[in-house]
Amino acid sequence: MYLEIYLYPVLEENQEKFIEINREAERIYKEYGAIESDTFMAVSIQPEYGCAGMVSAVELHENEILMLEINRYHNKEHHRQVLEKVDNDKQIGELYVQMTKVIDMNRTVRGEFGLP
Numbered sequence: 669m670y671l672e673i674y675l676y677p678v679l680e681e682n683q684e685k686f687i688e689i690n691r692e693a694e695r696i697y698k699e700y701g702a703i704e705s706d707t708f709m710a711v712s713i714q715p716e717y718g719c720a721g722m723v724s725a726v727e728l729h730e731n732e733i734l735m736l737e738i739n740r741y742h743n744k745e746h747h748r749q750v751l752e753k754v755d756n757d758k759q760i761g762e763l764y765v766q767m768t769k770v771i772d773m774n775r776t777v778r779g780e781f782g783l784p
Contacts (some may be wrong), residue, residue, distance in 0.1 A: 670747050674721060674737040675726045675777040682770045683709075683733060693763050700753040703740040705729065710734035726777055744782055 678686045687707060695707035713722040713734055719754055726734060741747040760765070 669671050669783050670741040670743050671781045672739040672741070672747060673779050673781065675722070675736040676737065677726050677732045677775050678730050678735050678771055680731050680733055683735075686735060686752055686767070686770050689767050690735075693760065696757055696760055696763075697739055697750065697754055699756070701741075701743065701750045702744070705739045706737070708736045709710070710736065726775065744780075746747070 676686070690707045694707065697705040710722065710733060715721040715723075722734065728734060741750060
């Protein structure tokens with residue numbers, strides 16, 4: 669299993685548009701072979717149980733919420749194959765431009781994780 673994860677700070681007023689754009693992107697990722705592509709809204713990100721909260725991973729400004737995107741693949745090679753197709757999709761490019769008008773991509777946190 670291989671995961672690609674994004675943490676997005678999103679202004680509350682842009683949440684609906686953000687979700688609309690991400691849902692369309694999820695459809696494209698799945699069309700090209702991603703096992704899953706889902707977007708979630710933070711419910712609890714404060715420190716708890718002796719752990720630091722996710723709120724420390726991304727600085728949230730006033731009226732912002734934290735959104736999480738998880739894309740799942742079979743393995744790193746499968747991820748590479750899917751992203752090669754996704755990156756060449758014209759609509760993904762258009763969605764990216766739309767997304768840059770909704771969120772500050774420089775504040776987005778991204779990572780890839782594989783099974784040990």
